[in-house]
Every structure is written in structure tokens, then in C-alpha cells.
Amino acid sequence: MAGGITDTGELYSPYVGLVYMFNLIVGTGALTMPKAFATAGWLVSLVLLMFLGFMSYMTTTFVVEAMAAANAQLRWKRMEKRKEDDEDEDSSSGVSDSDVLLQDGYERAETRPILSVQRRGSPNIFEITERVEMGQMASMFFNKVGVNLFYFCIIIYLYGDLAIYAAAVPVSLMQVTCSATGNHSCSVGDGTKYNDTDKCWGPIRRIDAYRLYLAAFTLLLGPFTFFNVQKTKYLQIMTSLMRWIAFILMIILALIRISRGQAEGHPSMAQLSGIRNLFGVCVYSFMCQHSLPSLITPISKKKHVNKLVLLDYILILAFYSLLSFTAIYCFRNDTLMDMYTLNFTNCEIINVAFIRYFLGLFPVFTISTNFPIIAVTLRNNWKTLFHREGGTYPWVVDRIVFPAITLIPPVLVAFCTHDLESLVGITGAYAGNGIQYLIPAFLVYCSRKDTQLVFGSGTVNKHLSPFRHTFWIVFVLIWGFSCFVFVTANIVLSESKL
16 A cells, blocks of 8 residues: 555456456445445435445546556656766766655655656656556655645554454354354344343353454454465455355345345335445445556556446446345345345345355455455555654564554454444545545645646646546545534534434
């Protein structure tokens, strides 16, 4: 997340890139969407889902434009460096363009003269051939305050991610194993309401089982935070395959139940009290902006990249709608669970034991493979945030302190609560709001200003967003800040009623 310029890697076709983006966006967050739909009402949910999908698409095009501007800056920097070396080999300039470019974009742009580059009208200078991560773009286009705010936002988001993952696995294990014993066999999704103090196995309560599973999860996967770990190609293929089998199974099973006249759901049109969580869930479920450099850069032909991204969003919107509508009409609102897969562990829904356990334990397999990668990403962001040029960390700080501050907070949050809907809602509504709306809007604004100062006002970015008018940037910023106020006010009012 915080890395610099890296190799593009093996190229793939635009349609393969479309599939990769689809797989990235449609993740675990989608499993909490049916419950959020049920609590907010189907009409409100559909309208908000479509609007937030549109907003996410807009900011995705902002990030693509900023990536192209960053590539142009890097090319221009190398061209000027070669030009200076050729013309004045004996120059004793104290500061290079390279140093200033990566330290403070505005300071560089304002103090260096605008050069008349003959090739500045060429669209090739804006070709996206080098992977520039969001942290690197923040360093290029933001001042130091902006860079620190960026890392603060991404770190909070990753903490929320880890807390959700740390809670989701023990919840799934608790629900499946506690309901598979005694008189509760096959009763996870039958509408029975369990308290945390209810018995699980003998004297062990459900909350005790949850915390035992959380401890085991932490002990098994926590140590990976102290080392480097990379997701392999085959692990990606396996988890993607399992995810799609699970999603398709749930949609088919719900449709079969509805077609047989066994549907129990009677969703309301609107319940304003559920909008806060729905907003957070939708933002979380459309999140891809932080990974766009890794997805877009290897695409071989980027001429119609914005149209392909739009197609992806339309498909994802249709998929989310299908999953959520089949869920809210198949199950009663009070029986829909935070983790939708658990609704299919009831014998009345599916009498094949293997499918019940596969869906019930599905989050365990997929989340367990993602947790170490997210943890290492968060740890590296902490290191980058406090890194000073030329400095190194003591061994204890590097190998113990940073991994510890990465692992302990999300585990403590998961120990205190396993309310997945609220965890996803709060993570998406706050940190997700910043990453999906505010940061892309500021990135594209600053990159446009920087490009005009360096290349001149006549230069046109070949990957310019379709939303090129400044109105759209202002609209996104107003929307993003309004969401902060709305969500905070909603939380305060909800707590005051209690």
C-alpha cells in the first residue's frame, strides 16, 4: 500500500483486468449486505446502493487520472534529468528534481519554472506503464500534512478490516459448532435467537466459545504479522473459486426456496434508522480505490479502461441487488444474520450436510488467507508513516513494536464485540469514506493543478476522467464531508435514545 514505483509485472488483457477488479470488489463485505438491506428497507437500500456505486465509479476514474498524471511526472523528471546531464555534466546543483518531486509536489511545482516541453502535447507521456501506489501519489501531489492524513486514513481503514476479519472467523466457528451439538443441531438459521450467555458445550457459554476461537485464530495467524508473507497465485485462484461457488450457491438456494412458495421475507420499503449501517456496508462493499494501481497498470490496452470499469460497476451493482433481494424475500428480517452464509446452515434450507458446512465455514477459509496480508500491509504503512530519510529502526522497534501495534488493537476490538454489521458500517462510514471519496478527489485536484504548472495549461491527460469539470470534485468533497457529519450525528442520536 505504501510502496513506491514498482515493475508493472506480467501484462494481461482488459477483460482479465475486469475480472480481477470484479473479484476484488465483491468480497466479504457483500456477506453483510443482505442484513443491511433488511434493516434499511428495500427501496432506500436500492437507491443508496445505486448512488454509492455511481460515486465509487466516479472516484475510481479520478484515481486512474491521477495515476496517469503521476506517470507523466516521472517521465518528465527523467527527461529533464537526462537533459541536464547532457548539457551540463559539471553542474553542482544541490537538490535534484527526484528529491523534490517525491517530497512536496506543490513546493516543487511552485518554485521550478514551467518548461516548454516540445512533447508535452503527446498523449504517450500520460501512458500508465509504471505502478504508482496511492501512498506514492500522495507523496508526489500532497504536502506533508496531506501525506500524514492519507496514512492516518488508510491505517484506520486497515485496522477496521482486521477487526472485521478477527471477529468474522470466530463468529462463524461459534455459530456452526455450537449449533451442531446437542438439541440445537441445524438450528443456526431457523430464527432462534441466542444470547452470548447461552450454553454451547456443557459449561462453556457461546461467548466463551467465541473468545476461545478468537484466541486460537490470533495464535495461528497473528505470528504472520511479524514476518513477510505474500499471497500466491494459487491461493488467489483457490479463494476466488470458493467465493464464487458460495455466492452462486446462496443465490440459487434462495431462488429455489422462493419459487417453491417457502419465502418468509416481507421487507419494508424504508426504515431510516438502518441507513447508517447500510451506508457503511455499501461503501465497504464498493472499495477498490486503494488497489487500483496494482489492477490497472498491468492491463495491456488502456484506451477504453473507463468504459470497462463502468461495465464492472454495472455488473457488481446487479450482483449485489440479486444477492440482497433474494435474501430479504427468502428470509424474515429477524432471521437474517450478520454473516449471510450462516442462514444456509439450517437443515430446512438445505439438507446436504456438506453444503451446510461449506457455506457456514466459508468465511473461515477465505478470511484466514487474507488476514496475514492485510496485517503485513498495515505494519508496512506504520513503518512508512514514521520513516525519516536515511534513518533506520532499531531491531526491537522494527520486529516487535510495529507488528504488536498492528495486531493487538483489532484483536481487542474483536474481543469486546462481534457485531459484524456495526464493525463493517463504522469502518466503511469513516475510514472507507475517506479512502473512497475524499482522497481520490484531492488527488485528482492536486494532480491537475500540478500538471498544468509543469506542462502548461494546454496539456491534456489522455486518461482524463469523464467527470472532468471541477464541479464533480467539489460535489464529491461536499458529499464526503456531509457523510462524516451525518454518520456521527446518527450515532450520537442513537446513543442518546438509549
